[in-house]
Amino acid sequence: MSNFAQTMRDVVSPGEEVTADDIGERLDVRTWAELKRVRETIKWMRQAGEVKSVRRGVYVFTRVARKRTYLDIIWHLVRSHRSFNADDIERLSGANRATVAEYLQCLVRAGYLRKPNRTTWHLVKDPGPETPVNSTKCKRLKRLRARKEKTK
Amino acid sequence: MKNIFVHTTNAKNFMNAMKESEKATGEPTLLTFHGEAGRGKTSCARYFAAQEGWSYIRALRGWSALWMLQDFCYELRIDPIPKRAKPAFEAIRERLLLEPKPVLVDEADKLDGKLLEWIRDLADITLAPFALIGEKLVVRKMQREKRIWSRTLRAVEFEPITTKDILFFAKQAADMALSADQAETVRRKTSGDFRLVSRVVGKLETLADVNKAERITDDMIKMAIKQGLWGRDV
Numbered sequence: 001m002s003n004f005a006q007t008m009r010d011v012v013s014p015g016e017e018v019t020a021d022d023i024g025e026r027l028d029v030r031t032w033a034e035l036k037r038v039r040e041t042i043k044w045m046r047q048a049g050e051v052k053s054v055r056r057g058v059y060v061f062t063r064v065a066r067k068r069t070y071l072d073i074i075w076h077l078v079r080s081h082r083s084f085n086a087d088d089i090e091r092l093s094g095a096n097r098a099t100v101a102e103y104l105q106c107l108v109r110a111g112y113l114r115k116p117n118r119t120t121w122h123l124v125k126d127p128g129p130e131t132p133v134n135s136t137k138c139k140r141l142k143r144l145r146a147r148k149e150k151t152k
Numbered sequence: 153m154k155n156i157f158v159h160t161t162n163a164k165n166f167m168n169a170m171k172e173s174e175k176a177t178g179e180p181t182l183l184t185f186h187g188e189a190g191r192g193k194t195s196c197a198r199y200f201a202a203q204e205g206w207s208y209i210r211a212l213r214g215w216s217a218l219w220m221l222q223d224f225c226y227e228l229r230i231d232p233i234p235k236r237a238k239p240a241f242e243a244i245r246e247r248l249l250l251e252p253k254p255v256l257v258d259e260a261d262k263l264d265g266k267l268l269e270w271i272r273d274l275a276d277i278t279l280a281p282f283a284l285i286g287e288k289l290v291v292r293k294m295q296r297e298k299r300i301w302s303r304t305l306r307a308v309e310f311e312p313i314t315t316k317d318i319l320f321f322a323k324q325a326a327d328m329a330l331s332a333d334q335a336e337t338v339r340r341k342t343s344g345d346f347r348l349v350s351r352v353v354g355k356l357e358t359l360a361d362v363n364k365a366e367r368i369t370d371d372m373i374k375m376a377i378k379q380g381l382w383g384r385d386v
Contacts, residue, residue: 068203068204068205072205073202073203076201076202076205077198077202079208080198081198091156091157092157092195092199093202094157094203128226128229128231129207130229
């Protein structure tokens, strides 16, 4: 589960002047839809202050220390414990129980964790230190947005 | 009882030593954290590594030099992981020179002299702090090699929990105000073992709830110790 923004960061060195087409070329982008995705991601990164526009259509990537989120902390703890219960993760992460439970369930669905009984969790597949995306949250947000659209 | 990580004296000492090592620029830094089992070394290391984004690696009994370097590569997000020791060492060096963040090695008593030498080399070249966490044996192994021991910035011992820590823990986790004498009794009976202290404080909270007591009495302390340390010689 890689992050597209991270893939873009990997192909552009900080301080280098690039255009969306340059990035597309480096990522071997072939369709208009894929290039659109590159442009959209640049837009979000500009809003986050990670990318600056030098002149029209030319951007510079800056190295911004990303703030660690609860998901990063939970994932780090999951990897360092290997076998654990949700109480340990809640205590050491400082996140609330619902956040921990939701993310652990998401990791189970992604095949990284197994829950053999009610309290214990085991890490069965370790994809590395990069935090896997919380797909449960994405689905929940999608549902909420759809509900909002309906009520409009 | 609230499920929170309490910053005990040991945790504060751990963090202070790590901060000091980050400030020590221009010289190789090795740190060691040692103490008996159950003093909270591993919890502390996991907590701070997760909060600060440091690399946490658990040493394994069968580690060879290549296996250890490859595990370091994996934790430092080096992709692809080199298959030989020299390129693996160089990849780690490059990564740590680019992002000099601390590396915590837990269960470091399992490292033999040769592996300690590899870690010393990495610390020398990259100037990134390397913290070795283990029981008393890790200090003895480091002291045996003068070159390693002279590079050790701090050797922090995890002591048994203090009376002050118990007062702080009861206040933070259970919102309970104990007197200094009561905390001292708990410390003496539990021999400063954090797990036992946590169990006794949990029992005290239940007793206070059941009796609807506004303050903790000495009888409640005795009962909580009896219930919490059931089966032990108290």
